[in-house]
Amino acid sequence: MTSDGDGGAEGGHGGSDAALLGLVEDATVRIHRPAPGYAPDEPGGKAPAGEPGEFLGSGFFIAPSWILTCAHVAMRGEGGVVNVMFRGDRYSDALTEVPGKVVVALPGTRPPGTSGWPAPDLALIQLRRPAEHACVYVAERSGALLNRTDIRCVGWVESPGGGLKLFNGTYGANGSYGAADDVDQVVLLDNGWVQPGMSGGPVIDFARGEVVGVVKSRLDGQQGGTAVGIERLRTLEVPSTPIETETDDIYQSVFHAHDRYHADRHNSAVGTERTWTDVQSERPVPPGGVLGPRLRAALLGRLAELPPPASTRSLLALLDGLPGVYSRYHRSAPRGWRDGLGVLYETGVRDRQARFEVIVRYCMGVLTADRPCGQLSVTNAKELWGWVKQIADVELPRGLRRQLDMEWAGIRLRLEQNRQQADRTPVSEPVLHGDRDSVVLHVELQGWAPEQYDWRVTVDRQASGAEPIDMDGRGAPLGTVPDRLAAALAEAFRRCDEPGSPAMLHVVVAPKLFGLPVDEWVLPSNGLRLGAVRPVVLRSSYREPADEQPVRRDAGGGPRAGLHAEVVDCEDDLRVRVPDVTRLRTLVHDTVPVLCRYGGRPDSDTAAGVVRLIDAGFEAALLQRRPAEADTVCREFHRRVTEAVSDARTPDRLPWKIHELRRGVGEGRTEMFWSDSIALYYADPDRALPDSGQFLEAP
Structure with a gap:
């Protein structure tokens, strides 16, 4: 075990270990109560400068603007509001502080008379304003945490010298409390001390290089603690109303964003730092089964562009139709396309060609699946087919490739017909804002005075033309212009706005x-x-x-x-x-x-x-x-x-x-x-x- 947050693990993989640990630490966050005087509804949602509020625990970015942590950490915030501190700039050690809102917790409340929060004890926090940050890679396999001997946990803890610092320790996953299909199942961590403050931090399968769980608790006075498998997020409640967009289902929204994030960084040629896919390719047991990390990242990115499965039942039906696939042994049940791919890693098929054929057949099933959540676009379908074609040309025999080509021709024809029908659908009446009065703001740099700006505000009457409101030709620094013309804009808007229909501002x-x-x-x-x-x-x-x-x-x-x-x-x-x-x-x-x-x-x-x-x-x-x-x-x-x-x-x-x-x-x-x-x-x-x-x- 090591408590040096800046160093890598000892062993034979040197730089790869250090790079993996760095990727995890960059995405691990501190969660605090809002500081006194904080008002979450203020414009921009910024917390006041000064000392952060009480430290509650750790968490980590699972997708852009989404943090996964423990419910018992997140729900200690006031009204479900917390402050999140993290490394927003990879070139600086300074921490960024952004308000967050607890969107969902499992379970949502702690039962009366209990001392601890029952499993799965997970919560998702959503940032309240945009911020740049790193994200971890989350395993798509069920039960990825169970019986692993090379486990690393990361979290923020109190430093002996004062303040908070990142801590990472090595542990083993040694069995579980509860059966595989038990929602209350937790995995036992042993062979190391779990420090106060690590609750909510990531649990990493270090051999594969992927996050497989969340630190839940520690044992008082002795080594060890418990963790919850990442697949328990699949138990998030499915919306009862029809799903019309990806964002209607939190689970699909989070993991689609996760997979697009990692695919974009894998596919990008810019930057010199190693991505999660790069580091995973150097691990002792590269994840992704027969695909490996690189092909898997590209495939998951394409799957994340598609509407999600109609239901878990429909996804299970697709998987059950593939040879050697035993989807119903996986707990919790697969819910998204990525989960279905994770099932395919553990098929009864061992021949390399046959395993690729199962994956390709799965992708073709995805292309023809029912879609209550929006139509499949031709562009996104072509992207997934391009990946299938790439694999088939290298790994599959000619007769099967010809069959796949014929299947794709039928799929593409249907998609093109759907698109043509959509294009023929007339657009409803245009907005025609031109028949409304509007406000016009001119801002102009003075030609004789650098960095000095003039301004004027007018109302553009549709019937009678320009109506001057106010102007200033004396020049002012650009930063002061908003305050100087605020009154003029407010007056102009009062003259133009209608109930429920604000006037447009032309700048x-x-x-x-x-x-x-x-x-x-x-x-x-x-x-x-x-x-x-x-x-x-x-x-x-x-x-x-x-x-x-x-x-x-x-x-x-x-x-x-x-x-x-x-x-x-x-x-x-x-x-x-x-x-x-x-x-x-x-x-x-x-x-x-x-x-x-x-x-x-x-x-x-x-x-x-x-x-x-x-x-x-x-x-x-x-x-x-x-x-x-x-x-x-x-x-x-x-x-x-x-x-x-x-x-x-x-x-x-x-x-x-x-x-x-x-x-x-x-x-x-x-x-x-x-x-x-x-x-x-x-x-x-x-x-x-x-x-x-x-x-x-x-x-």
């Missing part, structure tokens, strides 16, 4: 100021971010398409089949130059270009790329203002922004779609955190900017 700035976070400004009148209250869009003071050329629209003027997002400044997580205007104009109509690498204060080349988008005549464009490091993995952003644009269907709906996302971020909806700091340029073709005069110049 007119030069392209190099498109990073101005106006949607994050907070007005004293309501204490809420502007973007969460109303649609906020960018307009260009440089030029807009209507000034010199037609907006890019379908020549026929018929109903639109839908919008299509195109990331134009990033390929394979690497920044690229925005194409020239001629190339941009070749993109299909109803394309919404996306700038993934715009940042907060862009360089001259990035700003010039925005100008090229405007010159190309695009009606709308999306920009990510959050700064990106050279090794930032941005595939989740690409994935989600594509979905959001497709959901909007028409450009005039985009401002409302972005408004919905901003409101969701403010409400702590994890599935929308990807959109934090996104900005929308929208040159409304039906609403030219009003001419309300020039700024006053200083005498």
Whole structure:
């Protein structure tokens, strides 16, 4: 056993052991009570500076913005609210503190008259605002914790010198209390001391390199304690109402996000640090069965893009139809596609070719499964088929490959027919916000005074044009502009808003100021971010398409089949130059270009790329203002922004779609955190900017 949180385990794997331990420690968190005076509903959800509240225990990030811990740790927070402290920047030892909300606990309460929290004693905490952090890799196998002799546990404990430090110890899993199908089953840890504060921390199968359980308790006055297997999360309650989206089922939402996170990092070419998949490939017993860590990571990422199984029963039926598979011996029962894959590692088939055939057959069954939770997209189906084809070409005989090709042809034909039918579905009446009064904010850099800005606020009356509200041409530092114009904006909104229908805010700035976070400004009148209250869009003071050329629209003027997002400044997580205007104009109509690498204060080349988008005549464009490091993995952003644009269907709906996302971020909806700091340029073709005069110049 070692208590040195900075070192690796001793043994023959040296750097691999240290790398694995580092990956676990980066994702292990401290859980505290909220500090005195903390108000979780304040904008941004930030805790006050100073000492954190009482230390409650440990936990770990199981997926982006999701923490797994013990119920007896999480439920000690006030009203289910805790503060989570973790390493948010891998280049710094400083800890980030973010509020979290207990979303679910198993069980939800402690029965009266009991001293400890009964098993499974698990809880999921959701961060209340976006934050960068690492995540552990969680085993997809049932019973992965049982009878393991190479177990490592990590958690935060009190240091002999004061304060809290990470602790890691070596243990053995020596039997269990309760049968395999007993919800109260816990696994006995022995051969080491479990320290106070480790409850909720991860239990790692060190030979395979994956998290298999959660530390539950310690034995008073002697070595050892108990842990709960990670598969007990499968006992989370299945929603009683129809599941329409992935986020309707917490279990599916968390593990789909988990698998996409690890697949994105495995598939990305940026960065030099070893990923979980890299380290697992170096372990004594690489996980994934015949697949190994790399093929498994790629497959799980593709499965996580698909709607989940209709039910556990339907998943069991699929597994039972495969040769040599005994799914009903697995406890808790498999619930998601990843769980089904874990079952396949323990089939009665031993021949290599036959084992690959079982996995491939499972994937084909996934492609044809019932889907109450949304339709299977052609793109995602092609991605999974591409993985199957890759395996079949190397591992399976020609006759079976031909059969698989024929099956895929039938699947693809059905998917294409479904898509064509969906495209023919008429879009409901457009939003047509152009017939509403709106508010226009101009912010402009003074030409004679660096870093000094003028501003003016007007109401754009649909019937009568511009109505000036207030202006300031004396110049002010950019950071003071929000406070100076807050009263003017509040007055303008009062003149335009209707009950349940807030007016849109058009922010007119030069392209190099498109990073101005106006949607994050907070007005004293309501204490809420502007973007969460109303649609906020960018307009260009440089030029807009209507000034010199037609907006890019379908020549026929018929109903639109839908919008299509195109990331134009990033390929394979690497920044690229925005194409020239001629190339941009070749993109299909109803394309919404996306700038993934715009940042907060862009360089001259990035700003010039925005100008090229405007010159190309695009009606709308999306920009990510959050700064990106050279090794930032941005595939989740690409994935989600594509979905959001497709959901909007028409450009005039985009401002409302972005408004919905901003409101969701403010409400702590994890599935929308990807959109934090996104900005929308929208040159409304039906609403030219009003001419309300020039700024006053200083005498």
